[in-house]
Each structure stands twice: as structure tokens, then as C-alpha cells.
Amino acid sequence: MDQPKTSYEKPVLVKYQNGSSDKFGRLQAITPMTHIDGWPVQDLIEKYGSPLFVFSERTMVHKCRELKELLALRYPKFQLAWSFKTNYLNAICRVFDREGSWAEVVSEFEFEKALRLGIPSSRIILNGPYKTESALERALKGGTRIHIDHFDELSLLEKVADRLGMRPEVGIRVNFSLSSVPNWDRFGFNLENGQASSAVKRLTTGKRLTLSGLHCHIGTFVLDPQAYREATAKMALFAKQLCDEMGLSIKWIDLGGGFASTNTLHSQYLPGNQVTPSFSQYVEAIAEGLENLNGPTSELPLLFLETGRALIDEAGYLLATVQANKRLSDGRRAVVVDTGIHHLITSLWYRHEIVPAQEFNGTFEPTAIFGPLCMNLDVIRANILYPPLKVGDRLVIKTVGAYNVTQWMQFITLRPNVVMISRNGQCDIIRHKETLDHLVALEEVPPWI
């Protein structure tokens, strides 16, 4: 009788390197992910194609409720506002709306999108360095909260308010230096150099607007919760100063977004899921900063958070299919997949966690994972210790829910379907894949060509 044969596996050769863990990040066990919220990855791809973005409603709701529950324990008056630019697909915005979030928009296009979705003007916050006159007019008419970014906008807003014959309550965005994060001083008025105080004086002496709110957004993917304690304290003390010195009552303080998700920055040594602070650490830091406010609860300002990334990143997955295996000149293995940097701009910032969607065995090798573009920059992972993959194998790229389906681009290939799996296990398309017809519909060829 024949001896049972061993299964053939492509021959590999991996050189041992001293300190190789530095090169690949800490060696992390790779566990296949065969299902997303009960749906087999294979079935999702067969039904909706590859590549495919998949959103988990369960994760979104869980994250949102977790943050709200923690805030409720520490501060009596708070409100989340969904940062549209993080992900403005209607279905995504609708979930946050249903969970009680307001909308935070930074352009007329986003403003219009929120209104069309049925979000009342009075539950929208309008931010950003460029607000058109027509957006400001609509915002004033509908009671949208406007956070003024610079002096020119202040004058423009006064003009619009004057024309409408109203004296609206508005906020200003401020910026300041913090010990552990760089100052985003291009947005808003600087606190330390007196610009913010000048803006308040200018606003109050103009007598056409009433200052009722203070806004800041200290950065994004802020890994140090203490930065929030410091920032919140600065905001609270500024509000107190305005009250004591100018008799102004600040009715809301908006701390913007910026909490980190569990992704791993290229510059980070340890994986994000080991070092990213929890919501409770951020909330604790904010609560400590808010202790600088005093007065009866009824007079405490309403606290807004515009958390984006940390609420949606973990809810998003990108499924891909292996198209080819090849060898680079240094012997390193390379894998070509059908999704790339045009769908996954965040691979410029993160070492995304990528796991096979099926069981695997074989020797792990240093591997580069490339996208399908005929462009050198199309790299999803430059160097990851990875098991062998076959053409047709599926991969799950994790934690891709923030900023990708807004910053993606149509380039060389078309953008894929986006689906959402509901908490009761239903899966629906929330954005259809593009076709050539969608694209050429916007083009014209002048008759003289």
C-alpha cells in the first residue's frame, strides 16, 4: 500500500535576523477571520463581489453607547455630534442619528447632506475654515451652531446676521499649545497670544452676535489621554475668565474629536490594540479638566464631543482577494490583491491588521502586500510576517471604517460595494459599486475635438 503523501507546499527559505521583531513590529499571532457578525466572508464576496467594504452596525452601536454611558457617569450634560467627514455614507450617519448623535459638518456639501438626511438644522454643528455665505445664511435661519474660525468669517457672519435681522448665539474655535500634542494653530483663534480674547472683544463690541460657545479640536489619533485633561482645563478656565471679566455666559463647550482607534501607526512599535487608551481613560481625563468649571449644575455648559475615528474604525472591514504571488529582487515574497491605496488611504498612516479569511498552514515569511494599481505607492503592508497565500484566497483588512469611504478615490479601478450587517444579521448594500456609466455621465467631449 502507498504511504499517505504529505501535502505539497511551495518551498520557502526565511533568513533569521537578529532583532527581526523590530522590523515587523511585535510578532502577533495571526488568526483567520472566517465570519463577520455571523456572515461567512466567502458568502459576502460571492454575493457582493471583491473587494468589499463591510460595516457592522453592532460595533457602531456598541461603541457609541459605551462612550455615552461613560460620559453620563462623569458629567450631567453632554451631546455627541457625528463627524460627517469621518464617514458620511447615509446609512452610517443614520445609525448615529438614531443613537441620538447630532451632526458635525465642515462644508456646505456636508451640511446639505445632513439636511437631506432629515437631520434638523438645530441638531447640526457647522465647523471649518471655509464656510460659504449661503451655508452661513442657512445655518443662521435654522439655528445651526456655528463655530467661527477666523476674523474674516466673523465679519461675514455679522453681515449675514444683520441682513436677516437677528442676533444669533455663536461659538468660536480656539487653539492652544499642549505638552504632548502639536498645536493645530491653523484653525481658530490662539489662546496664548491673546488672539482668542481679541476675537471675543471684537465679537461682543460688534453687537450683532452673542458669544455662547467655545470649540476646539486638538488633533486626531491623540494617544495621550492627558492631552484632553489639559485641553479641557484650558477651555474651562477660558470660559470662567470670560464670565468673570466680561460677564459672558458660555453655554456650550465643544472638545472636538481625536480619540485614537485600535489601529497601529507606522511610527508605533507596539500594536494599537495593546496601547490605544480606552474610552474611559479619555472620559476620565476630560472629567478632570471639567472640574475647573464651577457653579450649579443648571449653569454648567453643555459638553459636545465630535468623536469620529474611534466610533467607526473598528466597525469597518475591507475584504480582498489574492490575485498573485511573486518574488522581489531581495527574495521577499510579494502578494498582489484587488484592493489598494485608492480604497484604503489609511494604509499611509497605519500598519493595518490583515488576516486571512480561511484556515492556513505553512511557513511564515516576510511579505509585502501590494494593491492592484500600476503605481509604486500602492502598498498596503510593506513588510509583514505572513503565512503562504494562494491565488483566490480572501483577506480581511480590519479597522478601516474611518476616513476611507470618504477619502477613497476613483483611480485606475472603480470603487466597490459597501454593505452593512445589521444587529439582527441582515446584510444590505449601503453604497453601490461604481460603474463606467456613473463616471462618464459627468464627462463631455466638446464637439470641436
Place this chain on the structure above:
Amino acid sequence: MDTALLNRLKDIAISDSGFIFDPYSGATFNTNETGRFILQLLKEGNGIDAIQSEIRKHFKTSEEDLRSDIYEFINLLMEAQLLPKSFQC
């Protein structure tokens, strides 16, 4: 194959678990079972066709042509300086 090369290959130590030690450079490598099998056949002086048919006898595979895998592995051995760049098989 020339004898100097065969001697060099013979001196390379390969353990059952696929651990490779090159006494000339001190470098260490890891290979899988197929790699270990091919290295053994190369040490014995086999050519590409013989290696391919030995693999077929020993392993279960539906791959039609194993030669690209074998050449790719030989390239890796050259890259690792376990075989000279001039190696022909």
C-alpha cells in the same frame, strides 16, 4: 555539478525541522518540508526534472508544473548565498 559546489552544499547542515546552518557565513535559515526535500536532492546532484518527479512521488499536489516553484526556490538559495549565482540546474 562541479565538485567544489557539491562540497559546499554538503557542508550545509539541515535539521529535520527545516533549520539550516551555513558554516561558511554563520547564517541561519528556516525552510519548510518541500524546501528541505529539494535541498537534499540538490546535494545529491539531481537536475530540475529529477527534482520535479521526486516531488510528485513524495507530495500530494494538483499543480501541473512545479518548475517555477523550484526555480524560485533556487533563486532564494542564490540570494542567500547558499548557491553561487552561476548555479545551473
